Every structure is written in structure tokens, then in C-alpha cells.
Amino acid sequence: MATFAEVVIRPWQPDDDDAVWAVLQEGSHSNINSTFLLCLKKPVLRALGIVVILIGLANGLSTLALVPCFICGIGVIYALSVVSSYVYLYSSTLSDIKDIQQTYISNPDNHFWVAECDNEVVGTIAIVKRYDPDIDAYSSTNIDDLGSVLRQKKIAWLRRMVVRNKFRGMGIAKCLLNESLEFCKRRDYHGVFLITTEVHHAARSLYSNVGFELIAIKPYKYLKGLVIIKTYEFFLSL
Structure with missing residues (x-):
């Protein structure tokens, strides 16, 4: 020791089970923001953002009109990061x-x-x-x-x-x-x-x-x- x-x-x-689960749960949730920021830095998302801007501008949309689209997109990415944390916790990964x-x-x-x-x-x-x-x-x-x-x-x-x-x-x-x-x-x-x-x-x-x-x-x-x-x-x- x-x-x-x-x-x-x-x-x-044996009586540590609940405490161990709490530690692992907190550890998984603490990675949500890091995963979210990491996803935002992925080249494929940057490329997708540029494509959306070009398509929007080509169709006569103003930059201001594109803002809600980007906010929704960022929200979806954050939601996926949260869901990933729960999938890790409750899937067979932690069996x-x-x-x-x-x-x-x-x-x-x-x-x-x-x-x-x-x-x-x-x-x-x-x-x-x-x-x-x-x-x-x-x-x-x-x-x-x-x-x-x-x-x-x-x-x-x-x-x-x-x-x-x-x-x-x-x-x-x-x-x-x-x-x-x-x-x-x-x-x-x-x-x-x-x-x-x-x-x-x-x-x-x-x-x-x-x-x-x-x-x-x-x-x-x-x-x-x-x-x-x-x-x-x-x-x-x-």
C-alpha cells in the first residue's frame, strides 16, 4: 500500500463500487468540452464551414443570415460531444x-x-x-x-x-x-x-x-x- x-x-x-462509478462518470463528463473543441478544429469541419459560406453567398445570403446556421451547427457538434460521453459510460466499453x-x-x-x-x-x-x-x-x-x-x-x-x-x-x-x-x-x-x-x-x-x-x-x-x-x-x- x-x-x-x-x-x-x-x-x-466491494463497497467502493458506487464511488468508482462516480469517478469514471466525472472523468467522462470532464472530457466533453475538450472533445467539443477538438471537433471544432477538425479540418473537415473547417472545410464544411467554408463550403456553407460559399453556397450561402452564391445564393445571395448575407453574412448575418448565415450566423444562425453556424450557431445551430456548433450546437449540434456540442450535443454530439455530450452524447459520446454517455455512450462511453453506458455502452459495453465499461462492462x-x-x-x-x-x-x-x-x-x-x-x-x-x-x-x-x-x-x-x-x-x-x-x-x-x-x-x-x-x-x-x-x-x-x-x-x-x-x-x-x-x-x-x-x-x-x-x-x-x-x-x-x-x-x-x-x-x-x-x-x-x-x-x-x-x-x-x-x-x-x-x-x-x-x-x-x-x-x-x-x-x-x-x-x-x-x-x-x-x-x-x-x-x-x-x-x-x-x-x-x-x-x-x-x-x-x-
């Missing part, structure tokens, strides 16, 4: 959280931790054994001999790293990460794999700082492709 200031990193307990005991605790190679501050759960992280990685997807990586490492059965998948908004910037995420990596070493894992997104700038920086290397960038489609976010896959050899 590790401590950081007034924060304690401890194993998940593992419905039974943490079975997914993470019953197998000694898996685990789930919470960060607790003043008896309040403020963060989470989990490790689960990863099976059958897609070796070919990483053939171009510059990590030495990554293919042979990934072919080992003992690869950990780091998941559910979340810290509540008001507790960010205190080093809790790093403490959670260190605890999970120490566990992986004790369980004789050969390496740790994780996926994050372009929305999570601070997380990507943290992973890079502790030695994770970027091995792939892939598009992830929400709502049948209406919202597309880049995912970043990282790997750390142990």
Missing part, C-alpha cells in the same frame, strides 16, 4: 466495471486500485492481463524487439486511469501509475500496454515521462463515425 501526502492508494473493496471482483480481483494477475483522500475515493486504475495482441500493427515501431516482447503471454493492459477534477495536479495519477507498475513487476509481466486519446494531453505526457513509448495512433469512431477521436497506444517494457 502506497501513500502520497494525504492520499492513500489501496486495493478496491468490466459492472463486476470488478470477477474482472480484476479473482485473477491474481489482474488488480484494481483506488486513490482515497479523507475517506473519499478520488481516483482509479486497473491492470488486466492482455491476450493476443495484434503484432502486425506495431511492425513499424522503433522499440527494440517489440514483436518478440508482445508475443510473450505476460503482457499487462493498464486501464481505468482516472482522477477526479479537483484532485488533479497533486501527483495522484503518478502515484496510481507507480503502484500498478510495481504490481506488474511482482507478477513478472514482460511489459505494459495502454490506450489513451488525443483529449488526454496530461495523461500522454505522464506516460511518456515514466518511460512509455508511443507505438500506434488510430482513429476511434463514436456514433457510427459522427465523432472521430484519435487513440494513442503506448507500451512500456519491464
Whole structure:
């Protein structure tokens, strides 16, 4: 068990379920604005905006007349960002959280931790054994001999790293990460794999700082492709 200031990193307990869900829910909702701003910066939306302006002007509409169209368009994009957050929370993506005991605790190679501050759960992280990685997807990586490492059965998948908004910037995420990596070493894992997104700038920086290397960038489609976010896959050899 590790401590950081007034924060304690401890194993998940059955009565933590509601608190864990609240942390994950807040984490998802906190990404809505970032996702919205990210979507606004997408080249395809900029191009679409230019096309709308040109069509409107060609049909004799004034710039002022086009303003309501842009406001509606921005509203739709924000609504899609909100819906994406709820889809993430209530789809099969978080099915593992419905039974943490079975997914993470019953197998000694898996685990789930919470960060607790003043008896309040403020963060989470989990490790689960990863099976059958897609070796070919990483053939171009510059990590030495990554293919042979990934072919080992003992690869950990780091998941559910979340810290509540008001507790960010205190080093809790790093403490959670260190605890999970120490566990992986004790369980004789050969390496740790994780996926994050372009929305999570601070997380990507943290992973890079502790030695994770970027091995792939892939598009992830929400709502049948209406919202597309880049995912970043990282790997750390142990």
C-alpha cells in the first residue's frame, strides 16, 4: 500500500463500487468540452464551414443570415460531444466495471486500485492481463524487439486511469501509475500496454515521462463515425 501526502492508494473493496462509478462518470463528463473543441478544429469541419459560406453567398445570403446556421451547427457538434460521453459510460466499453471482483480481483494477475483522500475515493486504475495482441500493427515501431516482447503471454493492459477534477495536479495519477507498475513487476509481466486519446494531453505526457513509448495512433469512431477521436497506444517494457 502506497501513500502520497494525504492520499492513500489501496486495493478496491466491494463497497467502493458506487464511488468508482462516480469517478469514471466525472472523468467522462470532464472530457466533453475538450472533445467539443477538438471537433471544432477538425479540418473537415473547417472545410464544411467554408463550403456553407460559399453556397450561402452564391445564393445571395448575407453574412448575418448565415450566423444562425453556424450557431445551430456548433450546437449540434456540442450535443454530439455530450452524447459520446454517455455512450462511453453506458455502452459495453465499461462492462468490466459492472463486476470488478470477477474482472480484476479473482485473477491474481489482474488488480484494481483506488486513490482515497479523507475517506473519499478520488481516483482509479486497473491492470488486466492482455491476450493476443495484434503484432502486425506495431511492425513499424522503433522499440527494440517489440514483436518478440508482445508475443510473450505476460503482457499487462493498464486501464481505468482516472482522477477526479479537483484532485488533479497533486501527483495522484503518478502515484496510481507507480503502484500498478510495481504490481506488474511482482507478477513478472514482460511489459505494459495502454490506450489513451488525443483529449488526454496530461495523461500522454505522464506516460511518456515514466518511460512509455508511443507505438500506434488510430482513429476511434463514436456514433457510427459522427465523432472521430484519435487513440494513442503506448507500451512500456519491464
